[in-house]
Amino acid sequence: MRVTDDGRGALVDDIPMTQTAPSPAHPVQQRYADPATEIPGEWNPVLEVLHAHKSVRRYLPDPVSPATIRLLVSAAQSAATSSNLQVWSVIEVRDPARRARLAAIAGGQAHIEQAPVLLVWTADFARLRQLADDHGAPLEGADYLESSYVGFVDAALAAQNAVVAAESLGLGTVYIGALRNDPEAVAAELNLPEHVFAVFGLVVGHPDPAEGTRVKPRLPQAAVLHHETYDLPVQREPIAEYEQRIGEIYTDQGLPFSWTERTLARLASAASLNGRHRLRESLAARGFRLH
Template sequence: MTQTVPTPAHLVRQRYRDPQPTEPAQWNEVLRVLHEHRSVRRYLADPVSDDTLRLLISAAQSAPTSSNLQVWSVVAVRDPRRKARLAALAGDQAHILQAPVLLVWTADFARLRQLADDHDAPLEGADYLESSYVGFIDAALAAQNAVVAAESLGLGTVYLGALRNHPENVAAELNLPAQVFAVFGLLVGHPDPAEDARVKPRLPQGAVLHHETYDLAVQRAHVAEYETRIAEFYAEQQLAHSWTERVLNRLGSVASLNGRHRLRASLENHGFRLK
C-alpha cells in the first residue's frame, strides 16, 4: 500500500487546524521534521544504540550556548530500576518505563566551579540569577536540538517537566553534585504505532506574533478561535477539557504545581545562590 506523503500546506494546516491552509513560500526537510513534531507516550522495546545517542548529543552540542560557557550536561539513564525510581518521582508516568532511554538535562556549574578552583580564581558571577537563567536556557536549547535530530531519524520524544517535582531526590538518584540541577527529562525511543500520536494544534500566529510593539487586546479573538480548533483535537483524543480549562487547572493553585513551587529553595539547596 502506497503511503501518501503530506504536502507542506497539509503540515502547516495540521499545526494550526487552519481550515484554509496556504502553500508555504519555502520548504525543506528540516521544516517538515519541525512541523511533524508530536509528543510520544508509548514506545516499542527496541533499544536506542550508543551510536545514535552520540549523534543526538553532538546535535545538542551544536546548539547556541551563551558566551560558549556550555553550562549544561546530560545524564543518559537506561537501567530499568533507575528509570522506575525516577518514574516514581515524576508521577508514575508509564512511558518512562517503556522508553529505552531517559535523558536528564541539567544546568551544570560544577564543571566551571571546578575549573575556577583549579586556577584559584573567583567565580562570583555564577552566583547570580542571570547565570542560573543561562544554565536553564542552554539546557533547553541543547535538548531541543536533540529532539529535532531524534525525530529526523524516525524516533519519538517527549519532555518530562515532572522531574522537578522532587529535585533533591532526583539529584540523589543521579549523584548530581552541588551546582548541577536537573532541569527536565527527555524520553527517546521508537514510537509504538498503535498509539497514533497526533500533532497538537497551536495558537494562531495572531496570538503570539506581534509587530513592533506588544498588543494584548487583539489576542482574545485568536484565543477564542483556537478553542474551536483544539476542541477537535481533544475530541479525537477523548479528552473533555477545553484549552482554557486546562490552563486554569494547571496554574490555578499552588497544589497544581506538584511540588515545583519549591524550585527556588531546591536550587538554593543545591548550591545555586540566586543573588
C-alpha cells in the same frame, strides 16, 4: 483514547487519528488544524521534521544504540550557548531500575520505563567551579540569577536540538518536566554534585505505532506574533478561534475540557504544581544562590 496525568498536574490528551474529519493537507496547516492556513512557498526536510513534532507516550522495547545517543548529543552541542560557557550536561539513563525510580518521582509516567533511554538535562556549574578552583580564580558571577538563567536556557536549547535530531532519525521523544517534582531525589538518584540541577528529562525511543497520535494544533500566529510592539487585547479573538478548533478535537475524542480550562487549571494553585512551588528552595539547596 487515553487521558492521563503527565505528572505535572495537567491532563495529557493523546489524540488518536480520527476518520470523522479530513486533516489539513500541508504540515503547516496541520500544525494549526486549519486548512485555510497559507501554504508556505519555501519548504525543506528540516521544516518537515519541525512541523511534524508530537510528544510520544507509548514506545516499543527496541533499543537505541549508544552511537545514536552520541549523535543526539553532538547535535545538542551544536546549539547556541551563551558566551560559549556551555553550562549544561546530560545524563544518559538506561538502567531499568533507575528509570523506574525516576518514573515514580515524575508521577508514575510509564513511558519513562517503556523507552530504552531517559536523558536528564542539567544546568551545570560544577564544571566551571572546579575549573575556577584549579586555577585559583574567583567565580562570584556564577552566584547571580542571570548565570542560573543562562544554565536553564542553554540546557533547553541543547535538548531541543537533540529532539529535532532524534525525530529526523524516526525516533520519538517526550519531555519530562515532572522530574522537578522532587529535585533532591533526582540529584540523589543521579549522584549530582552541588551546583548541578536537573532541569528536565527527555524520553527517547521508537514510537509504538498503536499509539496513533497526531500533531496537536497550536495557537494561531495572530495570538503569538506581534509586530513592532506587544498587543494584548488583540489576542482574544484568535484565542477564541483556537478554543473552538481544539475544542472540536477534544469533543470528538470525548474530552470535557477546553484548552482554556486546562490551562487555567494547570496554574490554579500551588497544589497544581506538584511540589514545584519549592523550586527556589530546591535550587538553593543545590548551590544556586540566585543573588
